[in-house]
Amino acid sequence: MRTELVWLALLMGAVTYPWRAIPLLVPGMHRLPAGVRTYLRFVGPAILAALAALNTIVVTDAARHTELHVGIEWVAVGACVLLVAVRGSLLLGLLAAAGIAAFARALG
Amino acid sequence: MREDLPALTNPSDLPPVATLAEVVASRRRLRLDSLGMVASGIGFGLVYGLAARAAGFSVIEATAMSVFVFAGTAQFAAIGYVLGGFSWPGVVLLTAFINARHFLYGASLAPYLSDRPRPIRALMAHVLTDEAYALSIAHFRRIGRGDERGYWWAAVVTEFIPWNLATLVGAIVGGQIPDPSVYGLDVIFPASMAGLAVGLIGGRRELVAALVGAIVGVSVALAWDPAAGVLAGGLIGPAVAMVVPERLHAH
Secondary structure, three states, X not given: OOOHHHHHHHHHHHXXXXXXXXXXXXXXXXXXXHHHHHHHHHHHHHHHHHHHHHHHHEEEOOOOOEEEOOOHHHHHHHHXXXXXXXXXXXXXXXXXXXXXXHHHHHHO | OOOOOOOOOOOOOOOOOOOHHHHHHHHHHHHHHHHHHHHHHHHHHHHHHXXXXXXXXXXXXXXXXXXXXXXXXXXHHHHHHHHOOXXXXXXXXXXXXXHHHHHHHHHHHHHHHOOOOHHHHHHHHHOOOHHHHHHHHHHHHHHOOOOHHHHHXXXXXXXXXXXXXXXXXXXXXXXXOOOHHHHOHHHHHHHHHHHHHHHHOOOHHXXXXXXXXXXXXXXXXXHOOHHHHHHHHXXXXXXXXXXXXXXXXXX
């Protein structure tokens, strides 16, 4: 069986790991100045919202070209956000989102 | 929505440490929240395995990507690069770029995990993904401290095991796999990210960070590249939130 790309996987892992590990392993990350701690408090909402918006509104082809996408995904994700905000249940929101998308696609 | 909570573990910032019952309740919610992501991880792990095989990867190569890289976006992109005949240095450089957002995740989680032994944190780092971050930061903020057991659940039980098993099955079973989008599984990822973002919004500054992060992220993605969009949204959103006053004062 071919194993050549295992080396590529190792190299890709080697350049990914430092991004993940450096902040967790560098001493003093828990003794940051107040301003930096406040900034980091906002990273979660910002980056999760960016990921959500990008994966709903933007489509990327194999060559990583992007374009704006309008579709049922907007409604599905919006329904999830609404349910989480009102009912506080992510699971319910995800079930609703998947159901809406599946139902709309089944209808064509 | 919940009351605003300081997120990081400077002892003077923290709310009273959660009681055992509160930690147990938060872990239960973490497990419930993770169910949809497990389904999504399995669906797309299967598709990744299938796509990798279709691109000429062997079963070992497809599985090695999931074990060593363990980053879905970069892995799907790598299939495209290999098919497109990119050089290895190019693939590695683009992977580093796509995965740079993990630095922000690590920085945000570090204060919660600083009391864990260094080898444990080194292991935690390898399994830090979008989903693991989203689930664990929400859990840590609910209980006002880090929780190693909660982190392992979010990272390993929810993502690492399902993704790797599904990759293996996808690579072996191949073309018998149905398209996950038929079942709406493709919207689980953005919906879970959006839902968890809502859970982190406790005040107007978090709301501003989320809105600006989303707008900047989409704009940069459309103008340049999705990976740059996520990074830009994650960097600029919090910066704008910093200049917003906590609440309006009545005149």
